[in-house]
Amino acid sequence: MYSRIVLALLLLCAQIAFAAPAIDVTVDESGNKTTGQSEILFDPQASLTVNEAAAKYALGEFTALDTAGSTGLQPGAVWSHFQLHNTSGQALTLDIEYVDHQLIELDAFQAPTSNGGNYTQVASLSLLAPFESRPVAHNRFVFQVTLAPDERREFLVKFSSHQAGFVFPSMRIWAPEKLRQNNNAETAMVMFLFGGIFLMSVVSFVAALATRDRTFFSYSVYALSKIVGWFTILGYTHQFIVKQHYHWSYMTITGAIGIIFGIIFSRIYLQTRQHTPRLDYVLLFMMANAVFMLVCTIFDLNTLAISSITLALLLYPAICIAGIVRFRQGSRDAAVFAVAWSLLVLGMVGQALRDLGLVGHSEFTYYWPAFASFVEMIGILTAMGLKVRRLRVQKDKAESRYMAQLESSKVELEMLVSQRTAELERAKEAAEFEARTDPLTGAHNRRSFLVEAQRCLSLAHRKGQPLSLLMFDIDHFKAINDSFGHSMGDEALRQFSSTVAGSLRDMDVWGRLGGEEFALLLYEDSQGSLLTANRLLETIRSISIPSDAGDLRFTASIGVASLAADEDIETLLNRADNALYQAKNQGRDCVVQDQALATQA
Structure with a gap:
């Protein structure tokens, strides 16, 4: 009995000695404070209960995250421990917001620091659950906590990404009203980007109807696939459209569709099949990889699907190379296309670096890929306009040369044709007149x-x-x-x-x-x-x-x-x-x- 008491005291001392300091919170929290990265535990099988995780925390098995923000592509789940201390002198309700959109499930547990680690569940959030079940209507996971004046409370949060995925074991702390204001501003910004892309899609579709150019039509479809993809990836499809029976695979499916239509458009615009056949094989392989991604998603092969996404991101620069090659072949608008596509590649690379934990999570790194897509669409539309102008100039020059050649050779032909035509017309008119006219009076016969x-x-x-x-x-x-x-x-x-x-x-x-x-x-x-x-x-x-x-x-x-x-x-x-x-x-x-x-x- 005495030995058990001594062991418990030693564990408590170790926990106090190595525990991260509590986060002081007040009524004015505006998302600047984050939690979770200083004390985390990997759970490869996603099998630990909260009590088992708490025991491992007591034994000092939680360690600081050794990357800039993400765990990288890891199987299973990640546990995070943090403490909040209400220093406001009044009861305090806070919104705790997960920083990313890729998480499948989040379970949060709390315990007052004085009760010896008896945790109770405060939230259970899942992409598979109806959106209305979320305690806070937000496109990312958010749960609420309430702290008494001067209260300290410990939290254990389990982040699950299904079979394998990228986890950002960090959460932002908000006063509810400020979270709502920030969310409204974010949503307005995203909708502005989507509206711009949609407008470009409509303009391209109208241009396709007017010119019957499949380049404009493929761009219009590609732009729509962009909207659907980002709308789903950022969580708005679950929030506003598929509120019931949502599935995490929709993010991968829409992303794969966007990649497919992007490659189709690029092949049509750059004419890679005719001018860069070797690079065209690479683009065809990228399309096949996107189809493979869809198949893996349908059959719930999450690890293979994510690997396929990573491969797609690595191959994206091939389209930029194709644009540069076409520019060197004489297509000046292909240079604008290559620059625009490079912006998208930078966005995708930025997302990959953030997912891999090589760069930290921030508002900029989070929204940079979507913004880069928007700028890319503007650049490509500009390139298409330059291409149309170039084709029109070429057409006008060709017509001028043709007309000049035609003018130089048609005079004699026109004289011969005119003379013969006049003779035929006179003969025809005379025959018709004689056939229908009385020769003496000029009346109908x-x-x-x-x-x-x-x-x-x-x-x-x-x-x-x-x-x-x-x-x-x-x-x-x-x-x-x-x-x-x-x-x-x-x-x-x-x-x-x-x-x-x-x-x-x-x-x-x-x-x-x-x-x-x-x-x-x-x-x-x-x-x-x-x-x-x-x-x-x-x-x-x-x-x-x-x-x-x-x-x-x-x-x-x-x-x-x-x-x-x-x-x-x-x-x-x-x-x-x-x-x-x-x-x-x-x-x-x-x-x-x-x-x-x-x-x-």
């Missing part, structure tokens, strides 16, 4: 008139328009030939046709059916066509042709028929011809409507 009449009749039936046909016959035309001669008869036909045609509209169809018989098709109803016929009758009476035998004057008879429903052209012609026959029987020099027309009227 019978065939042409019937073709036009059929077209007008079909249109009138389809649109429900009125249509009328007027048949003309020059009275006593044989007597004109006998008294004045056939040449005066021909002149009478010409004067008759030109006089009637000059009184018509462009839409009316005027034709000679044969001999002294003519026909007129016009868009008028029965009343309008009768008025037109009487007006033309008066016009014909006014024709006077001087000759050696005296002035030649003559009259005409007109038969009128209006189109009935579903009537064809032959029927309409027959009805108008019947009306003309009646006009001749009534003494000529008059207008007669077809009887069917008169009945309808």
